[in-house]
Amino acid sequence: MLLGGGGEDGWPPLTLPELALMPLAAGVAVQAACGVGGLKWPNDLLAPDGRKLAGILLEADLRGEEARRAVLGIGLNVSGAPAGAAYLNKFRPEVTRAGVLGDILSQLDHWLRAPPAEILDAWARVSVTLGRPVRVQTPRGPLEGVAERLDAGGSLIIQTPDGPHTVSAGDVELIGALDGGPAP
Numbered sequence: 001m002l003l004g005g006g007g008e009d010g011w012p013p014l015t016l017p018e019l020a021l022m023p024l025a026a027g028v029a030v031q032a033a034c035g036v037g038g039l040k041w042p043n044d045l046l047a048p049d050g051r052k053l054a055g056i057l058l059e060a061d062l063r064g065e066e067a068r069r070a071v072l073g074i075g076l077n078v079s080g081a082p083a084g085a086a087y088l089n090k091f092r093p094e095v096t097r098a099g100v101l102g103d104i105l106s107q108l109d110h111w112l113r114a115p116p117a118e119i120l121d122a123w124a125r126v127s128v129t130l131g132r133p134v135r136v137q138t139p140r141g142p143l144e145g146v147a148e149r150l151d152a153g154g155s156l157i158i159q160t161p162d163g164p165h166t167v168s169a170g171d172v173e174l175i176g177a178l179d180g181g182p183a184p
Helices: 016-034 097-111 117-126
Strands: 039-041 044-046 052-063 066-076 133-138 141-150 155-159 163-167 171-174
Touching: 016 039, 016 044, 016 052, 016 066, 016 097, 016 117, 066 097, 117 141, 133 155, 141 163
Parallel strands: none
Antiparallel strands: 039 044, 044 052, 052 066, 133 141, 133 171, 141 155, 155 163
């Protein structure tokens, strides 16, 4: 179970492994609620045409090996979008803000409580990252290779000419075009 808190609200603190999976679980929830697009590691929902449709951010108050508080933010373009981004009504004109909000909350209730293996499997099924060439901006500099899989903690495993690398944080750029549209 990924839900947590500092104890005074009745929820136990989140462990760091649980916290790492929270944005992935939220991504699965948002994709399921929207019913379109695919997930780009670690925190974006891309529309079928490859443009950004939604983003997920997580901020946490860490105390040692646990998070005392975590704030999960989801930004979804429903009826309009900034230049270069996508909006949900282009792909699903019948969707309303209230309707998609209700769907997201329902999906979050499920996915934030799901077992880690179930989250990782669901994320991989709707990924636009895995199996693709990527360039990742990491704190140690850029890394290029093929995104192979997620490890048990949600980190991205990238196969490079000098072997596999594990990336736990970074800005991923997909190299080449997605099926049906330009690269983001």
